[in-house]
Amino acid sequence: MIIHYQCFQFDSRSWFGRKTSSLFSGRLARICRGGGGMVMSLTTYSILVLVLVLAVCVELGDAATAVDAYRLIQYDLDGAPYGSRLAALNHFAGVAPFASGVDLSRTAVILPLRDLNFTLLHEFITGKQQLGGLLFLLPRDTDSARKDTGPIRTILSKLEHLLIHANLPYPVYFAHEDDKINEVLPDVQRGDGTGQPASATTGGLELMTHSFKLVVSTSEPKKLSSPTITNIQGWLPGLKGDGTSQLPTIAVVASYDTFGAAPELSVGSDSNGSGVVVLLEIARLFSRLYSNPNTRGRYNLLFGLTSGGPYNYDGTMKWLRNFDQRIRESIEFAICLNSVGSWDNELWLHVSKPPENVYIRQVYESLADVAKELDVTIGLKHKKINISNSRVAWEHEQFSRVRVTALTLSELSVAPELLHNTGGLSDSRDSVDDTTIQKSIKLVAESLGIGYAVSLKPPISSGSTVSDREKILRKIVALDQNGSDEGHDFHVLPLTCLCFSSPRTARADPSISGFDSGIFFSITYRLASSLLPYVLLRKLLLEERHIYGYQGRNVQIFADNSSLALNPFYVKSWLDLLSQTPRVAPFLSKNDAIVSALKKELADHTDEVNVYHETIDGMFTFYDSTRSTLSIYQVTSVGFDFVMLAIIGLYLIVLFTVLVIATRGFDELLLMIRRPPTRKSKAA
Amino acid sequence: MTLFHFLNCALLTFGPHAVYYTATPLSEYDTIGTCVKAAIVYLGTALVKLICLATFLEVSDSDSFNPYQELLKALIGFIDVAGLYFALTQLTHRNISQNHKFQAVGLGWAFADSVLHRLVPLWVGARGLEFTWEYIFQGIEANADLVLNLSLAAIGSLMWLRRNKPKTLIPIIYACAGILATMPSITSYLRRALGWQPPKLVAFELSSSLVMAIISWQLFSACHRPV
Numbered sequence: 001m002i003i004h005y006q007c008f009q010f011d012s013r014s015w016f017g018r019k020t021s022s023l024f025s026g027r028l029a030r031i032c033r034g035g036g037g038m039v040m041s042l043t044t045y046s047i048l049v050l051v052l053v054l055a056v057c058v059e060l061g062d063a064a065t066a067v068d069a070y071r072l073i074q075y076d077l078d079g080a081p082y083g084s085r086l087a088a089l090n091h092f093a094g095v096a097p098f099a100s101g102v103d104l105s106r107t108a109v110i111l112p113l114r115d116l117n118f119t120l121l122h123e124f125i126t127g128k129q130q131l132g133g134l135l136f137l138l139p140r141d142t143d144s145a146r147k148d149t150g151p152i153r154t155i156l157s158k159l160e161h162l163l164i165h166a167n168l169p170y171p172v173y174f175a176h177e178d179d180k181i182n183e184v185l186p187d188v189q190r191g192d193g194t195g196q197p198a199s200a201t202t203g204g205l206e207l208m209t210h211s212f213k214l215v216v217s218t219s220e221p222k223k224l225s226s227p228t229i230t231n232i233q234g235w236l237p238g239l240k241g242d243g244t245s246q247l248p249t250i251a252v253v254a255s256y257d258t259f260g261a262a263p264e265l266s267v268g269s270d271s272n273g274s275g276v277v278v279l280l281e282i283a284r285l286f287s288r289l290y291s292n293p294n295t296r297g298r299y300n301l302l303f304g305l306t307s308g309g310p311y312n313y314d315g316t317m318k319w320l321r322n323f324d325q326r327i328r329e330s331i332e333f334a335i336c337l338n339s340v341g342s343w344d345n346e347l348w349l350h351v352s353k354p355p356e357n358v359y360i361r362q363v364y365e366s367l368a369d370v371a372k373e374l375d376v377t378i379g380l381k382h383k384k385i386n387i388s389n390s391r392v393a394w395e396h397e398q399f400s401r402v403r404v405t406a407l408t409l410s411e412l413s414v415a416p417e418l419l420h421n422t423g424g425l426s427d428s429r430d431s432v433d434d435t436t437i438q439k440s441i442k443l444v445a446e447s448l449g450i451g452y453a454v455s456l457k458p459p460i461s462s463g464s465t466v467s468d469r470e471k472i473l474r475k476i477v478a479l480d481q482n483g484s485d486e487g488h489d490f491h492v493l494p495l496t497c498l499c500f501s502s503p504r505t506a507r508a509d510p511s512i513s514g515f516d517s518g519i520f521f522s523i524t525y526r527l528a529s530s531l532l533p534y535v536l537l538r539k540l541l542l543e544e545r546h547i548y549g550y551q552g553r554n555v556q557i558f559a560d561n562s563s564l565a566l567n568p569f570y571v572k573s574w575l576d577l578l579s580q581t582p583r584v585a586p587f588l589s590k591n592d593a594i595v596s597a598l599k600k601e602l603a604d605h606t607d608e609v610n611v612y613h614e615t616i617d618g619m620f621t622f623y624d625s626t627r628s629t630l631s632i633y634q635v636t637s638v639g640f641d642f643v644m645l646a647i648i649g650l651y652l653i654v655l656f657t658v659l660v661i662a663t664r665g666f667d668e669l670l671l672m673i674r675r676p677p678t679r680k681s682k683a684a
Numbered sequence: 685m686t687l688f689h690f691l692n693c694a695l696l697t698f699g700p701h702a703v704y705y706t707a708t709p710l711s712e713y714d715t716i717g718t719c720v721k722a723a724i725v726y727l728g729t730a731l732v733k734l735i736c737l738a739t740f741l742e743v744s745d746s747d748s749f750n751p752y753q754e755l756l757k758a759l760i761g762f763i764d765v766a767g768l769y770f771a772l773t774q775l776t777h778r779n780i781s782q783n784h785k786f787q788a789v790g791l792g793w794a795f796a797d798s799v800l801h802r803l804v805p806l807w808v809g810a811r812g813l814e815f816t817w818e819y820i821f822q823g824i825e826a827n828a829d830l831v832l833n834l835s836l837a838a839i840g841s842l843m844w845l846r847r848n849k850p851k852t853l854i855p856i857i858y859a860c861a862g863i864l865a866t867m868p869s870i871t872s873y874l875r876r877a878l879g880w881q882p883p884k885l886v887a888f889e890l891s892s893s894l895v896m897a898i899i900s901w902q903l904f905s906a907c908h909r910p911v
Contacts, residue, residue, distance in 0.1 A: 064814055213813060633813040641688040644820075648692055652699045659707035 065180040069135070069630035070262040072163055072172035073584075074221055076621040082165060084134075084172035087625045089216040091132035093632070095188045096120055108133035108214040110185065112177070116155055118162075125166045134172040135214065135630070137181065138265075138425075149430055156426035160261040164419055171216065174262045174425075175630055184212055184632055213633045221625040226615045227586035229257070229307035230595050231319040234606030236286060236303070239296035246326060249300040250448065251334035251406075253395060254279045255309030255316065256578075256598065257585040260424025263626045264582050268423020269432045272309060273578035274341025274440070277571055279303055280601055281441045282448070285558055285566065287605035289452065297452040302331070303606060305598055307585045310422040311620050312392040315585075318614040320402050333359050334406040335448075336395035339421065340440040341432035343411035345376045347443070350408040350415075352385045352400040359405045366447040367409075374439060383415060390619075391418060409444065429579035434572055441566050442558065449557040586622040689819070690810040696823030697802050700830055701795045708787065713780055715788040722771045722792030729767030730800060736760045758869040765865050768793065768840050782845055783908075790837030794830040802826055821882045824890065831893040835900035836864040842907055849907050860899055867892070 072084035094107035096117060109131055111121070124131060136159070139152060163172065175181070188211075238247045254275035260266030267273070283303050290296045308315025320328065340347070349367065351360050364380055371378045385397050392398055393415035399406030412421060558564045581594045588595060590613055603609040660669045705711055705719070740756055771789050780788070802822055810819045839861045842849065849857070871889060874880045880888070 215813070634815050635813055636689075636815045638688070641692060644692045645688070645695075648696050648699070652695070652703050655700060656703045656707045659704060663708040 064634055065178070065184065065632040067175050067178050067181065067630050067632075069173040069175045069216060069628055070264040071221075071626050071628065072168070072174070072261055073259075073263050073626070074623040078619055081167050083163070084168050084170065085221075086169065086171045087216070087218050087221045087628070089133045089171045089173070089214055089630075091214060092635075093135075093184070093188050093212040093214050095185055104132065105130040106132045108135055108171075110135045110137065110188070110214075112137040112185070113152065113155060113159070114139055116159065118158065121159075121162065125162060125168070131170050133170050133214065134168070136172075136174045137177045138174055140177050153426040153431065157424070160424045160426065161420065163261045164424075173216065173628075173630060174265060181632065188212055211635055211637070213635050215631045215633060216628045217631075218625055218628045221623040224586050224622045224624055227622055228588075228590055228613045229315045229318075229585045229616055230588070230590065230592075231307055231315050231612045231614065232305040232595070232599050232602055233319070233610050233612070234283060234303040234602035235608040235610075236283070236290050236301040236606045237608075238290075238298045238300045239293060241298070246330045247298060247300050248332045249302050249327065249330045250451065251302040251304060251331050251404075252279055252282055252337070252444070252448075253304040253306060253316070253334055253406075254337040255306045255313065255395060256594075257307045257309055257315075257583045257588070258423030258427075259310035259419055259584055260422065260427075262425060263584040263587055266422075266424050266427075266582050266584050267429075267579050268427050268583060269429050269575065269579040270341040270427050271339045271421050271423035272337070273423070273575060274339060274432050274437050275337035276305060276578060276598070277437055277574045278337050278340055278441050278444060279305065280574055280598075280605070281566055281571055282445050283602060283605040284570065285445055285564060286448070286452070288564060289557075299332075299452065300330070301606075302327075302334075303602060305602070306395070307588075308614070308616060309395070310419055311585075311616055312390060312418070313395050313398045314617050315614060316395055316398040317392075317401070319612060320398060320404070322612060328402065328404060331399075331404050333363060334396065334399050334404060335363070335444065336399075336406060336408040337440075337444070338395060338408050338410040339412055340409060341411075341437050343436060343440075346379060346411075347371070347376065347440070348379045348381055348410055348413050350381045350383060350394050350396065350410060351406075352383060352394075352397055353405060355380055355382055357405065360407060363407060363447070366450045367443065369450070370443055370446040374442060376439065376443070378443075379413070381413065393417075409440075423583075429576070432575060432579075434568065434575065437571055437575065438566060438568060441571070445558050445566070453557065586616065586620075587624075587626060686811050686813055689815065690806065693806055693810050693819040693823050696820065697798055697806065697826040698795070700827050701791060701798065704791055704830070710784060710788055710791070713784055715780055715784055718775075718780065718785065718788035719792030719795065721775050722789040723796035725767055725771040725775070726793050726796035727800070729763060729770075732767075733760055733763050736763065754869055754873060757872070758866050761868055762865060765836075765840070765861070768837060769844055772837065772840050773844050782841055785845075786837040786841035787834065789841075790834040791830075793837065794833035797829060797833065798826045818882070821886045824886050828886070828889040828893040831897045832864060832867060835893070835897045836861070838900045838904050839864060842904060853903060853906060857903055860896065860903065864896055864900075867896075 071087060074081075074083040074085060076082065089108055091106050091108040094104065094109050096109070096111070098104065109124075111117075111134065113136055123129065124134075240247060255272050256276045258266040258268030258271065260268070283301075286297075286301055290301070304316075304319065306313070306316045306319055308318075349364055351357075353360055355361065355364070364378070367378050383394070385400055387401070394408045394410075396406035396408045416422075558566055577597070578594075583594060595611075599609055599611055657669060660672070705716075737757070737760055740760070741753060744750065744753070768789070771793065772786065806819055806822070809816075839857055842857055843861060871885065874888065875885055
């Protein structure tokens with residue numbers, strides 16, 4: 001290196017001033033010049049090679065358009081592959097309509113969703129046509145008019161059904177419509193539709209057309225090893241009496257995860273965001289009731305937010321299997337909530353035990369009672385479990401398999417198929433209605449409230465006659481009641497004894513104004529309790545209601561304008577949050593934000609919160625790479641580059657000729673042209 | 685192929701300089717030393733200009749035309765002229781005729797200008813997948829710049845190296861020099877204030893440089909005519 005530097009110095013000096021070179025010995029200068037030249041040529045050669053290597057690594061550079069693209073889900077079900085099997089995309093863009101028989105294996109087809117051609121799509125998928133890629137353009141949320149969402153939603157659900165059960169060996173992406181993409185589409189259509197640049201042999205005009213390349217540069221999708229599903233449970237203990245016997249438990253369960261064609265877009269507002277919101281609001285209301293020992297019921301309440309819903313309620317099963325035996329046996333019944341956000345006036349109660357079962361009948365009747373007051377109907381559907389069939393369509397079936405009475409409240413009248421109605425693309429914020437959810441909350445809360453209130457009732461032996469009962473009740477009521485509640489003001493309570501307006505009168509006084517809510521609570525506070533079965537109590541109460549002429553009154557614990565009213569803003573804010581959070585379980589980490597948020601929310605409302613992590617069972621395997629950036633480049637054909645080279649070459653040659661003629665004269669030019677032949681002749 | 689496009693644009697941008705060197709008698713008289721020296725002087729001038737620009741100019745976010753700023757830029761552009769003066773007069777050249785001297789200096793100056801201003805954007809931008817006409821226009825601009833610099837060098841050599849000039853032509857010479865020196869300001873005014881699109885701008889540059897070249901050629905030959 002040093003020698004080279006010195007020689008270079010020598011060289012440059014001799015370059016700039018030949019006169020000075022005589023100062024150095026001629027031989028040294030010559031050697032250095034020669035040696036330096038050799039070293040210099042080596043370094044220039046290596047620099048050239050380096051430059052070429054660098055140049056060949058083509059940088060993609062800035063694209064005209066870059067948008068977020070969400071990949072179709074890729075999963076294996078029992079080893080069979082489904083979904084989009086590739087992630088990287090680097091092909092020319094093409095737009096329908098195509099000429100028949102054209103080869104699309106190097107084209108990424110763009111399909112806007114507004115006017116989706118399902119027959120074409122069917123052809124692609126069922127005909128197993130090899131495409132370079134597929135890009136669906138989802139309409140923008142902001143500019144879709146209200147009336148537009150219905151048809152779009154049907155298109156989306158049809159599309160989802162088609163894509164989830166197809167095996168597509170090319171990348172499939174969803175992207176939101178963008179101004180820039182919309183500019184690109186007509187340009188692409190102007191060509192022959194395949195978007196491929198014309199080869200050099202086809203006419204000259206086509207050489208100047210631009211084609212567009214869709215590029216998604218991402219690595220190959222990898223299997224997700226043991227994806228975790230997280231179950232969150234909240235436990236609200238009831239007021240234990242002097243007896244040490246286990247209190248019965250009522251469970252309210254909802255699965256919070258979703259599954260859809262595009263995992264990053266599956267927000268599942270209705271399935272099952274509505275269920276989660278109903279559960280949270282009920283938890284909030286009952287936690288208010290339970291916070292005061294005066295009003296704490298004698299039932300434990302168990303709230304369960306389960307995951308793994310779309311996968312045959314795998315998470316629910318694992319959660320139940322983890323349960324302590326005693327707790328599991330103490331569950332009287334469990335209400336599972338599944339899609340309660342977009343019904344009109346009919347809800348369904350799905351059961352697996354025969355409807356003659358006592359508990360089921362009672363729950364159904366209390367629900368029906370409340371429903372009547374809200375002007376809605378509840379239908380009962382019985383579907384037997386088939387143990388040999390691994391398909392679990394409703395969450396209550398998992399409970400039934402471990403011998404816990406359970407039922408599912410849902411707006412769906414038929415059991416959904418595997419991976420259907422799991423909150424996919426079509427299930428967005430505007431598919432749920434706030435007021436409908438509030439109705440659902442009221443329904444479930446009030447019917448649970450009946451049980452709650454019943455549980456507070458003092459024990460009465462079942463063998464006594466009506467008059468005996470009446471005497472006992474009056475005695476109870478005659479006890480002094482000076483305890484006041486802590487500001488819970490109930491308008492009316494659904495139990496006859498509560499309708500006594502004053503301790504002195506035994507007659508039911510239907511007027512609300514004289515009612516003193518303090519009576520009720522102080523009764524329960526003073527009286528010991530061991531619990532009569534809910535069943536009998538309720539029977540008793542209905543009779544008494546009848547006896548005391550208490551019929552047809554509007555009964556509400558959680559009435560509007562009371563401190564226990566349901567909070568529409570709470571409902572709205574949780575619904576908004578859930579509608580912005582994609583919740584496909586394999587892609588939620590253990591400490592994902594939404595899991596922590598739900599845990600914290602349950603912790604606010606319940607006494608004890610537990611989080612359980614499980615893995616999805618082996619039937620499903622998922623692959624990562626759900627979201628990337630799609631770049632759209634405007635590219636020209638190779639022919640165009642050749643034409644440019646020809647033009648520039650011609651220009652330089654013309655320039656050369658002109659300059660030679662102008663400065664040296666025409667003869668010089670002729671000499672230059674003729675020199676090679678003369679050299680050859682000289683050599684010969 | 686994107687590397688192909690880069691090669692095309694590089695050829696368009698730097699090819700004419702090489703062609704000019706080989707086609708004219710410059711190559712015969714081995715004036716490459718003068719060219720290199722002129723390039724180095726250009727480098728120095730560019731650094732000085734940068735420092736002045738950084739000191740005196742305000743950075744504005746919008747691309748609008750601010751007359752005060754443009755005036756300052758024009759004034760700083762005159763440093764260019766000073767640099768050219770230095771290259772023409774102060775450097776010791778080998779014994780080459782004035783005719784060739786101004787050509788060599790102009791060529792070296794224009795080549796350095798092209799390389800410094802256009803090589804890096806070309807390298808970074810033209811190799812990408814995305815195709816734009818931008819780099820082709822840049823190449824045509826480089827050609828126009830070459831012609832402009834040659835005419836400026838010619839006028840400069842007339843002003844500073846030629847002793848006896850016809851009196852009538854002197855004001856024209858200085859006027860031409862002024863126009864040539866302020867040509868960058870004029871183009872930026874057209875682009876920003878009038879909002880001309882690149883094709884129109886490039887066409888204007890080409891035509892104006894050709895016109896100025898013809899004028900300066902006429903002046904040069906007029907001054908060198910045997911009296």
